[in-house]
Amino acid sequence: MGVGLIRTGEQAALVLENGKADLVALGRELLIEPNWPIRVAIAADPHSDWDLMPQQYAWWLRRRRLQQGS
Numbered sequence: 001m002g003v004g005l006i007r008t009g010e011q012a013a014l015v016l017e018n019g020k021a022d023l024v025a026l027g028r029e030l031l032i033e034p035n036w037p038i039r040v041a042i043a044a045d046p047h048s049d050w051d052l053m054p055q056q057y058a059w060w061l062r063r064r065r066l067q068q069g070s
C-alpha cells in the first residue's frame with residue numbers, strides 16, 4: 001500500500017500503473033474531501049454516474065439532476 005502526499009486521481013493512478021503499490025491510501029486529502037474517491041472515479045469514467053454511491057444517495061442525486069440538470 002502506498003501513502004503520502006497523494007492528492008489527485010492522476011497521482012494515485014500513476015502509483016498503481018507503475019506497479020509501485022497495489023493499493024493507494026489517502027489521509028489528509030480525505031479529511032478535506034471525504035467524497036474524493038467517488039469524485040475521482042466519476043471523473044475517470046463518466047458512465048459510472050452515481051452508481052458508486054450508496055443507492056439511497058444516488059437516488060436523490062439523480063432526482064436532482066433530472067429536476068435541475070446538474
Ligand SMILES: Cc1cc2nc3c(=O)[nH]c(=O)nc-3n(C[C@H](O)[C@H](O)[C@H](O)COP(=O)(O)O)c2cc1C
Pocket residue numbers: 003004005006025026027028029
Ligand atoms: C488524522 C490522522 C491520523 C493518523 N493516524 C495514523 C495512525 O494511527 N497510524 C499511522 O501509521 N499513521 C497515521 N496517520 C498517517 C497517515 O497514515 C499517512 O501516512 C499520512 O497522513 C500521509 O498521507 P497523506 O499525505 O495522504 O495524509 C494519520 C494521519 C492523519 C492525518
